[in-house]
Amino acid sequence: MIGRAGLRKAARRARGWLDSFWFIPSACILAAIAAAAALVEVDRRFSLGGWLPGLLELGVSGSRAMLSGIGGTVFGVAGTAFSITISVVATASTSYGPRLVRNFMADRGNQVVLGVLSATFVYSLLVLRTVKAGGQEAGGDFVPHIAVYVAILLAVADVFLLVYFINHIATSIRVETLSRSTRDRFVDAVTRVFRERDPERPAEPAAEPVQAPAEGVHVLRARAEGYVTNVDGSLLRDAAAARDAVLALDVGVGDPVARGERVARVWSETGAGLSEDDLAALDRALRQATDVAASRDPHRDVGYAEQQVVELAVRALSPGSNDPYTAIGAIDELVPGILLAVTRQAPPRLLADDAGVTRAAIPRVGAAEVIDLPFTHIVPYALGQPLVLEALVGMAGRVLRRVEDERLAARLRGHVATMVELVERADVPGADAERLREAAARLP
Template identity: 45%
Template sequence: MDNLSGSWRRVFNKFWFVPAVCVLAAVVLAQSVVALDRWLPEGLDSPWVVWVYAVGIDGSRAMLAAIGGSMLGVAATAFSITISVIATASSTYGPRLVRNFMADRGNQVVLGVLVSTFIYTLLVLRTIRSASDDLAQPFVPHVAVNLAVVMAVADVALIVYFIHHIADSVQVDTLVRGARRHLLDVIDRWHPEEMPEELVRTVRHRGGGGEVTAGGDGYVVSVGFERLLDHAESGDVEVELVPRVGDHVLATEPLARVWPEHRAEELEGRLRRCVRLSDSRSADQDVRFAEQQVVELAVRALSPSTNDPYTAVNAIEEIATGLVRAVARPLPGNTIVVDGVHRLRYGPVGLDELVDMPFDQIRPHATGHVSVLLALVDLAARIEAATVHPSVQRQAREHVDVLLEQFRDSAPHPRDLARVEQHVRSRSAD
């Protein structure tokens, strides 16, 4: 089921998915409402006509043509605006954040509803018949025409929402908040507050084993751990997943190892189907990529072309939200045990990697911005205060020492140096 849900998740996140569903719904709605119109009594003096606005044949055609044409034009404009925003965000905040715009439900719904309104009016328009037509008796689907008017009014409100939404989506706070949400979600996945009973942490590296190659090139973006475990149990084998989620593998490199060794060839195809490779990384299961998205915002904000240290400080503060949660919890398990037998082993991302990333990647660009240095010192102090692991405490102190040493080597103004040193002492005292 993990692999199936992953396939559905990829389809569900495609930019065209929601518009396609809206168009399909418009086709069904148009046929249904026209069928209702045919079923209702005919004639303008019928009782049901009192409840709707009855329009003549020419008026109905003109109204539907105006609604359909205008909605298609607005949809094209909305699509152009979206592409422009994506291009701006890609050049300013990084190309990896573009997929967040593409997966934004608000943009998809707006484009889907506008296009579906055009499809609906087109399908209803083709059913209108006048006395001059040779195909059938005169027919005007009054309910369908009035529903098109209601949809047009709703589309106007949707356009106003779209303008607000697209303007809000390019704000730095919105981008950082979205990246932080992805980071917290994946940290909760890999660093739960309580480790499941069947999940333990081992340091034993078993030698040998039958090797299963990746069979393709790309990044490991998701792993169906439940399916891997099912194959290990049904085959009465022990499986070790060699790459971690987010690692890049080649077709000839090992994907998994199997004990007993002779069962590897038999399980090769099934094990490969449990691991999805892609040309680009995803934040669904990759905690390093989720953190990297927030770190990249800070790094790009400190580039000479952008020169926005306030955004960098904001990103560092959001990184603290995820790191503090991770370092305050037990080390993640790496081995699933069933009935006392080790069935599945994999490599989680260590806390040291998560802690190192923001300091190592932001520090080289931060020496010219005192406010960013102070934010990094605060990040280290928060990690040191929250963690339950002594090694992480030492790691945070080392990063502060390296940060201070590099700042001194950059020959800063004495006032700036004194300010940073004073902040380090005050945070250490806390």
């Protein structure tokens, strides 16, 4: 139990490192230090310059000038690239929302460019210090030919990287690129949380909704502050079953918690009561099963991943932007994730043991919440934008063609009917309102 929780937390920490802006550049710099030491040592031992003098011969002064020029130029380019990245991040934060800054900081292209440029500077500096001039008594001149030529190759590669970076940074700030990036995160989150339907797989054990008893209920409180980023339901179920208890979480993935706040209730399933040891064990299991981080993480937080796409539409509809076409594009990008959610199996909210007894209740985001979010968040800002409202109706139609659960279909039609009713109450031109009603009437 502890090992599984430790591995999960280690994986989350490693994912956070990879998404940070420092990890890959730091790895490149360490690789440059190791490469400089290794190649210089190879030159010392085998004197490769003497074997191939016509190809590899470089003098002391020429090598020093070459390495100094490469190091100084690349360091200046790295500073410029870093400044451009920070400028783009600031612009994107203002235009598209601060939550999208994560996309730029986690962009592998930006990380690799900064890492290789920084590594070239460090590599050139370390090789430069080994170039020596001296007489016979001092051992003679020493030029690490292989290391110098590798520095030249790195400089050539940096030129290509600079050209790539200029194109990449210009492309990454386009709204189409941002929409596609947020869409991919939304789809990835749904794929991780919602599992595929398997007709041959036996159904989950039936479990009645959890009702806490009037007495004997114990409260478990949070010991950290932040946002819940993951909940291991099977770990909670097994821990509760081992003590013949029921554990009901009050918070789910994406919910904020504060130190000392109630996050769960536990009670004995048989009414026999729980000992102090049982409560301590369940409290440990709760801390092992739940991850709390300083900010929300779209990795398994479906609601947050969907909100990032929706935020593009909402910001595009602000008076300062007034860009309905960006909002329409963001609505279109919601469809792949919503289709996955309504065609896959949502995670269970009630977890039962082998005997069918409910052992854990966990708040989860289901297909219904995924359907609700675009309408509840976008419609209030789009009542004056008939084109955006029509795009929402079009999104509903695309989802209705795939949805099999009639309750979800009725929920979608209800959102569209409410939207049409709001338009009729608002001061919307008659032709636009009529066009919206016709679009709603054509829904499957």
